[in-house]
Amino acid sequence: MSELTEGLGLTRDAMAQRVAVDIRDGAYVNLGIGIPELVAKYVPEGREVIYHTENGLLGMGPSPEEGQGDPELINAGKRQVTANLGAAFFHHADSFAMIRGGHLDLCVLGALQVAANGDLANWSTGAPDAIPAVGGAMDLVAGVKTIYVITQHCTKNGDPKLVETCSYPLTGLAVVDRVFTDLAVIDITDSGFQLVELSPGVSFDYVQERTGAPLIPIGETPSSGGTER
Amino acid sequence: MIDKRIASVDEAVANVFDGATVMVGGFGEAGSPIELLHALIDQGATGLTVVNNNTGSGEVGLAALIKAGRVAKMICSYPRTTNSTVFPELYRSGRVELELVPQGTLAERIRAGGAGIPAFYTQTAVGTPLEEGQERRSFNGRDYLLATGLTADFALIKGRAADPHGNLVYNKTARNFAPLMAMAARTTVVQVAEIVALGELDAEVVVTPGIFVERVVAVANPQHESVLVASGVSYP
Numbered sequence: 001m002s003e004l005t006e007g008l009g010l011t012r013d014a015m016a017q018r019v020a021v022d023i024r025d026g027a028y029v030n031l032g033i034g035i036p037e038l039v040a041k042y043v044p045e046g047r048e049v050i051y052h053t054e055n056g057l058l059g060m061g062p063s064p065e066e067g068q069g070d071p072e073l074i075n076a077g078k079r080q081v082t083a084n085l086g087a088a089f090f091h092h093a094d095s096f097a098m099i100r101g102g103h104l105d106l107c108v109l110g111a112l113q114v115a116a117n118g119d120l121a122n123w124s125t126g127a128p129d130a131i132p133a134v135g136g137a138m139d140l141v142a143g144v145k146t147i148y149v150i151t152q153h154c155t156k157n158g159d160p161k162l163v164e165t166c167s168y169p170l171t172g173l174a175v176v177d178r179v180f181t182d183l184a185v186i187d188i189t190d191s192g193f194q195l196v197e198l199s200p201g202v203s204f205d206y207v208q209e210r211t212g213a214p215l216i217p218i219g220e221t222p223s224s225g226g227t228e229r
Numbered sequence: 230m231i232d233k234r235i236a237s238v239d240e241a242v243a244n245v246f247d248g249a250t251v252m253v254g255g256f257g258e259a260g261s262p263i264e265l266l267h268a269l270i271d272q273g274a275t276g277l278t279v280v281n282n283n284t285g286s287g288e289v290g291l292a293a294l295i296k297a298g299r300v301a302k303m304i305c306s307y308p309r310t311t312n313s314t315v316f317p318e319l320y321r322s323g324r325v326e327l328e329l330v331p332q333g334t335l336a337e338r339i340r341a342g343g344a345g346i347p348a349f350y351t352q353t354a355v356g357t358p359l360e361e362g363q364e365r366r367s368f369n370g371r372d373y374l375l376a377t378g379l380t381a382d383f384a385l386i387k388g389r390a391a392d393p394h395g396n397l398v399y400n401k402t403a404r405n406f407a408p409l410m411a412m413a414a415r416t417t418v419v420q421v422a423e424i425v426a427l428g429e430l431d432a433e434v435v436v437t438p439g440i441f442v443e444r445v446v447a448v449a450n451p452q453h454e455s456v457l458v459a460s461g462v463s464y465p
Binding site for chain 1: 256257258260282306309310311316317320327329331332333334337339340351352354355356357358359400402403404405406407409436453454455
């Protein structure tokens with residue numbers, strides 16, 4: 001990206017902190033691998049959030065102290081974690097019953113692309129030599145009530161990740177509710193991308209230039225009369 | 230008298246036959262029955278269809294079985310993980326087949342198979358490339374895909390403790406697919422760190438009832454995949 005972008009937009013940690021603001025007290029939450037994992041660090045004081053990891057634990061805690069871990073107590077990213085007081089272990093069918101059955105309140109995931117209608121692509125670039133691997137991503141987006149995406153606004157090459165239509169293979173159809181990027185917070189509505197918030201120092205035009213579909217400005221509702229989902 | 234204890238891992242896997250479908254417990258290294266897998270490599274059965282969430286790492290356990298050329302087909306949700314090189318290489322050269330299944334659908338297919346349910350509908354993967362070849366049907370205005378139950382000839386799983394009836398408890402997130410696979414396989418072989426006397430497992434906390442288990446073998450200090458991989462071990 002050009003020099004203009006330097007210093008503009010939120011850091012990964014600040015993005016995670018912004019997501020955490022929108023997680024309500026008492027929520028059961030699944031965090032995807034990567035940037036989403038950072039969100040757990042920033043849950044505001046006074047809120048209790050219970051983290052689910054699809055390999056069989058509710059009440060997941062932070063990484064263990066050096067040398068205190070158990071190779072059989074891991075998260076979905078296969079990293080060692082801890083179990084908080086009040087945690088529960090269960091098998092995979094129960095774990096995905098929690099997901100598919102709509103018992104989890106929120107899932108925060110990364111993305112390769114998000115389309116204006118909420119389609120998500122986050123499991124494959126479709127490259128012919130890639131080994132296809134999906135894990136639990138399709139189950140999570142199909143089953144969890146609310147899906148947040150946390151991602152850089154653009155790829156490393158500067159291409160928009162928020163697009164009119166995903167070009168990568170889909171993870172789910174019309175599943176994303178809200179996108180948190182380094183530049184903005186954007187809701188998916190029946191009318192498309194609705195800007196909710198701009199990061200400090202970032203203008204509407206700046207975000208629009210880096211978005212592959214029209215953005216509806218903050219506070220405006222489109223004349224088509226679309227309503228939020 | 231019911232006594233499912235078997236003296237050795239070799240004896241426990243002795244009758245796995247060529248072309249068998251084998252479910253292998255574990256999510257990453259948690260719950261991976263390394264010693265049973267190594268015994269299966271020694272035993273020599275080949276042309277296997279293996280069901281596991283992943284494809285192992287390094288060159289031990291499941292990855293070693295694949296490297297030895299014993300696996301014709303993998304059914305899994307995530308065939309590439311950190312230190313997973315064996316499967317990708319064989320897959321790219323067309324020497325192993327892959328059936329990719331979303332993780333929750335894989336779990337439920339195994340559960341259904343074990344519960345005598347031939348198929349079920351799930352909303353997972355609707356509209357994605359993994360929908361291909363599956364029947365779509367609408368219920369209450371929402372679309373679902375038909376997924377079929379999975380059964381197996383054998384399950385190789387790992388528990389923390391068992392009693393002679395085959396009642397099982399597990400260790401933390403090492404439980405994952407094991408209770409489902411125990412239900413879905415005709416012959417379920419379990420390695421446990423400890424075999425205890427009848428009555429020592431509280432009936433209220435038994436996770437897998439012994440009816441789903443055929444053989445129990447004690448492996449007192451099971452090896453951990455990550456430790457073996459980090460120290461460069463390659464089996465055999």
